[in-house]
Amino acid sequence: MAKSSLHASERDARILQEVRQQPLVTVQELSDKIGSSLATVRRDLTRLANSGLIVRVHGGARLPDPPSLKGQSNVSSSSQLNVGAKQAIARHASSLCTVGDSIIIDGGSTTNAMCEYLPKSGLQILTSSFVIAEQLIRQTENRVILPGGELYRQQGVILSPYDEPSVSNYFASTLFMGARGISESGLRQSDPLLVRVEKMLIEQAEQVVVLADHSKFSNKGNLRCCKLESINILVTDRNPPLQIKRALLEAGVEIMLAPALSVLK
Structure with a gap:
């Protein structure tokens, strides 16, 4: 053969x-x-x-004996917070995808929720998150691409340990990503490794869509992942506080509201 x-x-x-x-x-x-x-x-x-x-x-x-990934535990714990908001945001963000798109999905509890609402086939999806890759493989027939590199268990991400980005030849129409916090100065993170991953992914996409519920409008996270000017669309469940909203609009960010529902099917 x-x-x-x-x-x-x-x-x-x-x-x-x-x-x-x-x-x-x-x-x-x-x-x-x-x-x-x-x-x-x-x-x-x-x-x-x-x-x-x-x-x-x-x-x-x-398969390894469960639990196999600390990253899965982190996502599972975060997924229990603001569930209705995250599902509504994920569903709205998924509606921005059409069959034939090449997209990137960054790790996180809200982006992870997108797996349920994406088209079941016809997409090419790059993700550095093993947790999301696992969900996509189980729930869809989409083509799933994982970057080469080492699995960092605590964060649940796969990243090349070398200077040359393992996704440098992959280009996507849209990157979907979350954030630890959103302030007037940009997107915040608290983990240097995740900042490295996200900066790398931002460079590979034509547009950046951020998924964040209202609890993320804060200074949480002492590291800046990117400036607001790097974002094209913010999908959230409530209008941001006035100062943050003004900064987003001045940076040219489109704000899409997806109000949380008590029950989402």
């Missing part, structure tokens, strides 16, 4: 999909299903195991 020439990120996504569907998957089964050689599959499994995404066993692989 002729072997395929899938990129490593595509093979990783296919392997993870297969591993989640059964308790144990063999190297031979993976080779047959993704069309790669046994040697290539073994190398892929070793790389995924070193990142903590799977557990290597004799002749194959299985």
Whole structure:
């Protein structure tokens, strides 16, 4: 059988999909299903195991014992806050996507909620968040691209440890991202690693859409991720405080309101 020439990120996504569907998957089964050689599959499994995404066993692989990612716990905890607002924001942001788009989704509890509302197929999605990639693989048939690099478990992101950005050749129509805080000076973050990821992703998109509920209008986060001028659209559940709203409008940011609903289906 002729072997395929899938990129490593595509093979990783296919392997993870297969591993989640059964308790144990063999190297031979993976080779047959993704069309790669046994040697290539073994190398892929070793790389995924070193990142903590799977557990290597004799002749194959299985999922790690839960919980497998601290990043998942962080997202799950944050997801319990302002649930109705985050769902409404995510649903509205998802409506900005059309079939055929190439998009980027940054990690976060609100962006994670987008997975439920995106078109089920026809999108090409780059994400540095393993948690979001996992959701997309499970819930949609969209093409999912993960950057090469190391999995940082606490943040749940994949990032190249080298200076050369692993996504420098990927360009998207839209980046969807969250924020720790939003002030007149820009988007705030508290984790230098996440700032590095987000600065890198902003450079690869034609427009930037920020998803943030009303609790983010503050000075939370001691690091500035970007200036307000880098943002094209803010999707939120309430009008920002006057000073922040004025700064957003002066920076040319379009504010889209998606009021929270008590129950969203």
